[in-house]
Amino acid sequence: TGELSISGEIREISVQIKGKTSTENSTIRIFGSHQISMKDFGIDPPTAMMGMVKVHEELEVHFDLYVDQK
Numbered sequence: 001t002g003e004l005s006i007s008g009e010i011r012e013i014s015v016q017i018k019g020k021t022s023t024e025n026s027t028i029r030i031f032g033s034h035q036i037s038m039k040d041f042g043i044d045p046p047t048a049m050m051g052m053v054k055v056h057e058e059l060e061v062h063f064d065l066y067v068d069q070k
Helices: none
Strands: 002-006 009-013 018-022 027-037 058-068
Antiparallel strands (some): 002 009, 018 027, 027 058
C-alpha cells in the first residue's frame, strides 16, 4: 500500500508484489503491475487526427526493483 502521484493528483493504492532472492549476488527483486485510470487522476485520454485515433483511459503500470542486501 502506498501513494501514487500523477499530474499533481495523489491516490492511495494497494499493489500485490512478487519477489525473488538471489544467493549469487545478494539481491532481492521486487516486481509487479497495477492498472489505473487516467480519469482518476483528472487526465483526459489523448486523441490525435481530430479524434480518429483515441487512447484507452486505462493504463497498466509495471515496476521492477532490485535491492542490494549489502
